[in-house]
Amino acid sequence: MAVQDLFKEVKDALSNYADEHYYAYVKSQSERYVTRMHYTDKWCIDALKKNFASAINSKSITLSTMERSQLNSIIEGRTKIENTISNWTMALNPYFTIVPSSQKTNLDGTVQILNNSGGSGVEVRFHKSFTMGEFKGGAVAGPFPDKHETAQKQFFKHIAEKIQGDVQRNPTFSQDSKNNIFGLEDVAKGNFRLHAGDKRQGRNDDTGYKSDTTVRLIDFLEDIKKKNFDAIIGEDKTKRMNTKIVMDKVNEKFNAGFSIDGISKIDLFDGEIDKNIAIKVVFGHSSQNSLAQAADKGNYSTTDKRLDGFFASLEQSLLDEFAGDEGKTTSLSMGEMMRRGVFAKVAKEMKTASGMPDMRFKINKQLVKEANYKDKQKGKKSGVNLQKSKKTRVKTISPKVGKGKIRTRSDQSMRTADNPLALEALLNELLPRVVASKMTSPALNYRTGRFANSARVEDVMVGPRGGLAINYTYMRDPYETFEPGNAQGSVQRDPRKILGESVREVAQSIIGDRFLRVRRV
Numbered sequence: 001m002a003v004q005d006l007f008k009e010v011k012d013a014l015s016n017y018a019d020e021h022y023y024a025y026v027k028s029q030s031e032r033y034v035t036r037m038h039y040t041d042k043w044c045i046d047a048l049k050k051n052f053a054s055a056i057n058s059k060s061i062t063l064s065t066m067e068r069s070q071l072n073s074i075i076e077g078r079t080k081i082e083n084t085i086s087n088w089t090m091a092l093n094p095y096f097t098i099v100p101s102s103q104k105t106n107l108d109g110t111v112q113i114l115n116n117s118g119g120s121g122v123e124v125r126f127h128k129s130f131t132m133g134e135f136k137g138g139a140v141a142g143p144f145p146d147k148h149e150t151a152q153k154q155f156f157k158h159i160a161e162k163i164q165g166d167v168q169r170n171p172t173f174s175q176d177s178k179n180n181i182f183g184l185e186d187v188a189k190g191n192f193r194l195h196a197g198d199k200r201q202g203r204n205d206d207t208g209y210k211s212d213t214t215v216r217l218i219d220f221l222e223d224i225k226k227k228n229f230d231a232i233i234g235e236d237k238t239k240r241m242n243t244k245i246v247m248d249k250v251n252e253k254f255n256a257g258f259s260i261d262g263i264s265k266i267d268l269f270d271g272e273i274d275k276n277i278a279i280k281v282v283f284g285h286s287s288q289n290s291l292a293q294a295a296d297k298g299n300y301s302t303t304d305k306r307l308d309g310f311f312a313s314l315e316q317s318l319l320d321e322f323a324g325d326e327g328k329t330t331s332l333s334m335g336e337m338m339r340r341g342v343f344a345k346v347a348k349e350m351k352t353a354s355g356m357p358d359m360r361f362k363i364n365k366q367l368v369k370e371a372n373y374k375d376k377q378k379g380k381k382s383g384v385n386l387q388k389s390k391k392t393r394v395k396t397i398s399p400k401v402g403k404g405k406i407r408t409r410s411d412q413s414m415r416t417a418d419n420p421l422a423l424e425a426l427l428n429e430l431l432p433r434v435v436a437s438k439m440t441s442p443a444l445n446y447r448t449g450r451f452a453n454s455a456r457v458e459d460v461m462v463g464p465r466g467g468l469a470i471n472y473t474y475m476r477d478p479y480e481t482f483e484p485g486n487a488q489g490s491v492q493r494d495p496r497k498i499l500g501e502s503v504r505e506v507a508q509s510i511i512g513d514r515f516l517r518v519r520r521v
Contacts, residue, residue, distance in 0.1 A: 002242050003322060006250070007315040009232070013223035014308055017216055017297055025215045027133025034278040035130035037193065039088070040121035040206040045079045047285040048159065061180040070172040074163055080120065082159045085113050088122050091155040095147035096129060117208055132193055193281050211261035211280040212295040216307055221266070221273050229269045246318060253314050258295060420460040427457045427470070427506055434502040442492040444482065451479055455499055458521055467515030472503050496520050
């Protein structure tokens with residue numbers, strides 16, 4: 001698997017996400033991971049300033065320049081006073097089980113409240129108890145399902161009322177201004193819990209650390225890590241080497257562009273997602289939501305600056321980098337070969353438990369090589385690849401014509417079936433493993449491996465019409481005694497039954513449906 005095949009799997013993982021199920025994703029992730037909810041003084045102050053300004057403008061309230069400046073100073077001072085662990089504990093306590101920040105065990109379902117590690121403000125740590133996924137939007141009948149949203153609204157309403165009280169006591173404001181500001185509604189409206197911000201490119205959210213744990217990114221990581229890349233790639237050494245080079249490049253670029261707090265390096269293609277990761281959420285105004293776009297859902301286009309666009313640009317960059325190196329740009333995936341029936345005639349003993357071809361067998365490697373070669377030749381003929389390629393030509397003597405017959409590489413890869421000596425060598429290489437796989441009751445049982453390893457093909461002969469006759473033998477002393485008619489003769493334990501079936505299966509996986517006669521000598 002090279003660039004195009006690898007990114008086919010990336011795009012498949014990206015495509016599983018749907019925006020309309022956003023809150024369902026949040027709910028699912030919140031039940032499985034810790035959520036670190038940050039209320040930094042900087043972003044809380046900014047959100048409240050914008051909310052007050054919006055409410056004042058909507059009511060057509062006129063404030064002098066000095067009054068507006070003084071209002072902003074009051075918002076800053078009051079927010080810093082109120083945004084404390086003790087006040088957040090009182091706000092959340094009716095809805096959640098609050099435990100000390102020092103507690104290290106039995107945390108599932110609880111909430112811890114601690115000082116923000118990056119500076120001023122508070123961090124509320126939800127241990128698989130974050131309720132944002134229960135958000136329904138708008139008015140709902142009965143208790144609001146998102147308990148955290150309820151507590152948060154009450155908390156900021158409390159701060160807004162304190163700010164209005166400070167305005168009433170401040171001599172800078174005229175009586176008309178005091179009357180108009182007092183009782184303003186919705187001054188806590190427009191606040192959001194944002195999967196946003198870090199310390200890059202002006203996206204500083206004042207939390208002191210960088211973590212791109214958007215709902216979108218976590219969903220992608222979970223989906224990409226469900227894929228069995230070992231099975232998809234196969235065992236071909238060249239293919240694995242080329243794919244490893246591409247994978248390393250993808251991981252390098254991904255880790256340079258994105259990060260998750262607590263994980264030094266993310267490997268997209270190996271291992272499971274770390275269950276101890278914490279999802280970062282920051283309280284802020286809706287205008288700051290754009291800061292999360294780098295790890296949000298986008299379009300798979302090189303012009304898009306979001307997560308999907310990142311991978312589109314990376315794919316194009318790698319295709320450009322490896323242009324001219326077909327091994328790294330494209331090759332058929334193992335799954336595609338399976339769908340095309342490349343391994344349809346391969347004996348089950350030469351496949352893994354999952355049904356994939358066992359690449360330890362030369363015949364499977366040969367089939368992979370041939371399929372990839374044919375696919376590349378097809379692309380060249382159809383104008384997909386305009387680069388010239390050299391063909392190795394091998395001259396052989398035709399018995400009928402007596403002139404050189406030109407064979408391409410594709411012909412060479414199939415010569416084993418027409419070359420008795422090559423077929424005999426390949427059969428002898430594969431036979432012991434296939435025989436061993438068949439040695440179960442009621443037939444002879446596998447114990448030391450001596451019988452299986454003694455199996456060998458003596459002769460391979462091609463008939464006048466292209467049929468094959470294969471003679472085989474085994475360690476006659478002591479195993480011939482199990483052939484019918486001998487001392488311990490048994491139809492079920494007859495060595496010829498196991499060996500004949502094994503030789504036939506291996507041979508037919510190579511020569512196809514040609515006539516075949518198998519005989520013990």
